[in-house]
Amino acid sequence: MNELLLKDVWFSYPGSNAPVLRGVTLELRRSELILVRGPNGSGKSTLLLVAAGLLKPEQGEVLLDGVPLQSQLPAARRRIGITFQNPDDQFFNATVYDEIAFALRQLKLGENAVRERVAEVAETLHIENLLERPPFRLSGGEKVKVALASVLVYDPDILLLDEPTAYLTSEAKETVLRILTDLRDRGRAIAITANDPYLMGYSIDKVYTLIDGRLQT
Numbered sequence: 001m002n003e004l005l006l007k008d009v010w011f012s013y014p015g016s017n018a019p020v021l022r023g024v025t026l027e028l029r030r031s032e033l034i035l036v037r038g039p040n041g042s043g044k045s046t047l048l049l050v051a052a053g054l055l056k057p058e059q060g061e062v063l064l065d066g067v068p069l070q071s072q073l074p075a076a077r078r079r080i081g082i083t084f085q086n087p088d089d090q091f092f093n094a095t096v097y098d099e100i101a102f103a104l105r106q107l108k109l110g111e112n113a114v115r116e117r118v119a120e121v122a123e124t125l126h127i128e129n130l131l132e133r134p135p136f137r138l139s140g141g142e143k144v145k146v147a148l149a150s151v152l153v154y155d156p157d158i159l160l161l162d163e164p165t166a167y168l169t170s171e172a173k174e175t176v177l178r179i180l181t182d183l184r185d186r187g188r189a190i191a192i193t194a195n196d197p198y199l200m201g202y203s204i205d206k207v208y209t210l211i212d213g214r215l216q217t
């Protein structure tokens with residue numbers, strides 16, 4: 001089905017009594033590309049972390065294909081791909097190649113298949129020249145592309161991408177948006193966050209604004 005549903009989700013960080021999310025309801029369906037925007041600190045990143053099952057809502061629930069996400073973990077991790085706003089939070093391999101190959105190796109693909117698939121994704125994002133580099137030493141835009149590649153490589157059903165156009169030139173944004181709309185058209189469900197005016201002219205299915213812990217359309 002490829003459908004992620006947040007129902008009346010409330011979330012506060014430990015030690016804070018001001019909830020960041022105050023009753024967020026969001027439907028993300030297959031063949032949908034949605035954008036969540038909102039002021040700095042409004043909770044966009046938090047929303048994606050809750051949607052991915054990495055943070056647990058204190059109230060409300062997250063359903064994957066109609067079934068509570070928490071009850072489907074860790075198996076459902078394979079179906080949800082998330083990139084963090086700060087790519088350094090997700091890098092842990094010595095080279096870009098290993099970073100991108102990691103998920104495929106977890107899935108027990110043979111090294112030949114891994115090499116082919118990594119090369120394919122690297123080519124789409126024009127990062128073939130970075131494969132032997134340490135991810136931590138890349139430029140801001142290069143990091144965003146590598147983080148994206150490490151998720152695209154295993155073709156998850158649901159993509160949750162935190163500011164996937166940050167630091168990118170307009171040519172690179174064009175490439176990323178082309179990849180995402182193509183995946184959307186092939187049945188994936190995609191949510192991105194951004195406050196990037198560039199995206200406004202793009203074919204986004206729904207635009208939400210997060211204000212005071214609630215989503216507005």
Ligand SMILES: Nc1ncnc2c1ncn2[C@@H]1O[C@H](COP(=O)(O)OP(=O)(O)OP(=O)(O)O)[C@@H](O)[C@H]1O
Nearest residue numbers: 013014020038039040041042043044045046047085
């Ligand atoms: N680990 C944490 N512990 C405590 N508070 C946090 C933590 N992470 C974020 N916050 C707070 O939660 C609120 C929402 O943060 P979040 O990162 O979700 O906002 P955002 O909309 O993604 O902001 P930005 O546009 O800057 O990326 C902010 O007030 C932030 O300071």
Ligand SMILES: [Mg+2]
Nearest residue numbers: 044045085162
């Ligand atoms: Mg954020």
